[in-house]
Amino acid sequence: MADKQNYDVIFIGGGLASGIAAILLREHMPQLSLLIVEAREKPEIPQTWSFQSLPEYLDPSLTKAFSSISESWLNNLISCSWTGYEVRFPELRKQLQIPYHSLRSSDFWNYMRREFKDSLILNETVAEVQGQQIRLESGRYLQAKQLIDARGWAKDAFPVAGYQKFVGLNLTLKKPHHLSCPILMDATVRQEDGFRFMYTLPWDAQSLLIEDTHYSDHAKIDLAYYRSEIIQYAETQGWEIESIGEMEQGALALPSFSKSGFTAKRLGPTTTAIGVRAGLFHATTGYSLYDAVLGAEQLVESARRSLASIDSTLSGYCRRRWADQEFYRRLNNMLFLASEPSERYRVLERFYEHSDDLISRFYAGKTTRADKIRIISGKPSIPMKRAIYHFFNRSEVQHG
Numbered sequence: 001m002a003d004k005q006n007y008d009v010i011f012i013g014g015g016l017a018s019g020i021a022a023i024l025l026r027e028h029m030p031q032l033s034l035l036i037v038e039a040r041e042k043p044e045i046p047q048t049w050s051f052q053s054l055p056e057y058l059d060p061s062l063t064k065a066f067s068s069i070s071e072s073w074l075n076n077l078i079s080c081s082w083t084g085y086e087v088r089f090p091e092l093r094k095q096l097q098i099p100y101h102s103l104r105s106s107d108f109w110n111y112m113r114r115e116f117k118d119s120l121i122l123n124e125t126v127a128e129v130q131g132q133q134i135r136l137e138s139g140r141y142l143q144a145k146q147l148i149d150a151r152g153w154a155k156d157a158f159p160v161a162g163y164q165k166f167v168g169l170n171l172t173l174k175k176p177h178h179l180s181c182p183i184l185m186d187a188t189v190r191q192e193d194g195f196r197f198m199y200t201l202p203w204d205a206q207s208l209l210i211e212d213t214h215y216s217d218h219a220k221i222d223l224a225y226y227r228s229e230i231i232q233y234a235e236t237q238g239w240e241i242e243s244i245g246e247m248e249q250g251a252l253a254l255p256s257f258s259k260s261g262f263t264a265k266r267l268g269p270t271t272t273a274i275g276v277r278a279g280l281f282h283a284t285t286g287y288s289l290y291d292a293v294l295g296a297e298q299l300v301e302s303a304r305r306s307l308a309s310i311d312s313t314l315s316g317y318c319r320r321r322w323a324d325q326e327f328y329r330r331l332n333n334m335l336f337l338a339s340e341p342s343e344r345y346r347v348l349e350r351f352y353e354h355s356d357d358l359i360s361r362f363y364a365g366k367t368t369r370a371d372k373i374r375i376i377s378g379k380p381s382i383p384m385k386r387a388i389y390h391f392f393n394r395s396e397v398q399h400g
């Protein structure tokens with residue numbers, strides 16, 4: 001553990017966003033002294049962060065991390081890659097030729113511990129910020145020229161349209177599963193508690209992660225029920241379970257298109273935020289890996305100019321990014337408010353009829369004007385009048 005008191009940059013919270021930001025800052029500005037302060041003793045709670053490759057023309061990252069992956073710094077963090085993935089709906093079964101990649105938190109933290117050993121403090125909660133100084137719960141004080149708040153999801157930061165919630169089980173099978181690529185959505189399962197699908201990642205010939213996922217109106221999760229549903233799903237696929245490993249879970253709040261926007265919940269007046277704390281995530285999927293990289297690159301660019309410019313650069317970037325996502329918040333209103341929960345799967349079924357390029361642009365948050373028209377027009381998958389109403393009108397419904 002570091003025993004220094006003064007740093008150039010201190011990250012409050014050691015998660016995906018601060019980890020990536022620290023990696024890029026150190027690579028591009030090795031002269032800076034960095035510190036990550038993380039509240040958990042063992043930060044590697046089971047979590048899998050996945051993303052899709054992007055064609056070069058669409059890759060918004062300055063380091064081309066999503067298009068030239070094998071040559072990129074991001075490659076060091078990837079636990080598993082596949083050349084494509086599959087989606088299954090009652091009336092659509094499709095193989096997409098979009099490479100897919102996953103980072104497992106255990107691998108991520110092995111890397112972080114190895115590379116940042118002197119710049120990591122674990123098992124210490126930041127209790128308070130006073131100017132450029134932080135007070136740890138243990139009573140210790142540390143200072144930095146720039147504090148960065150990366151504490152993860154903030155409660156009540158935005159009005160919620162609904163939740164993407166899931167429980168995942170890592171399974172070892174008695175025999176090979178014969179899957180060559182992930183099944184990103186198997187929505188042929190019984191629809192309940194919103195749009196429901198099983199998400200399967202084949203880690204190797206005999207091990208899988210299966211997540212039971214719901215686009216639901218509330219965040220409640222009955223762990224025992226989800227667990228039994230996953231086991232039953234594996235059995236119906238003919239996958240005989242040898243042992244059950246780690247369990248993952250999450251309930252990602254998805255913002256609605258409403259009068260109120262994003263309220264920054266900072267730890268102190270001088271802290272700049274990154275990651276989901278700063279609203280840097282995809283409004284419809286709740287995923288933040290692309291945004292973690294883009295936010296980190298913004299941080300490096302402004303740090304290169306001066307540490308003092310980080311706050312205004314990042315705050316402006318986060319505001320623009322939130323504003324840019326209005327279309328996805330409108331889609332959330334349509335998905336959660338215009339369609340009956342049991343019919344929500346039809347919206348996604350129709351979405352996946354589109355081209356691989358449109359789908360890539362959607363996940364990257366780079367949907368074009370033509371894409372938007374394609375996504376919301378055509379054969380209606382939900383009642384047209386209600387869909388139009390909720391797409392165009394701000395909602396004050398707050399799900400929870």
Ligand SMILES: Cc1cc2nc3c(=O)[nH]c(=O)nc-3n(C[C@H](O)[C@H](O)[C@H](O)COP(=O)(O)OP(=O)(O)OC[C@H]3O[C@@H](n4cnc5c(N)ncnc54)[C@H](O)[C@@H]3O)c2cc1C
Nearest residue numbers: 013015016017039049050126151152250275276287288289
């Ligand atoms: C199970 C799960 C799976 C997900 N899968 C994907 C995926 O496949 N792809 C994707 O793009 N997104 C995914 N997401 C969504 C999102 O990318 C993650 O939530 C991501 O971890 C957010 O990164 P972050 O760094 O902003 O916050 P976090 O990773 O949550 O990190 C915040 C950290 O701050 C620490 N902290 C909080 N308060 C303090 C304090 N006062 N002092 C010190 N430390 C503090 C916390 O302990 C935590 O470790 C997933 C989310 C979950 C929950």
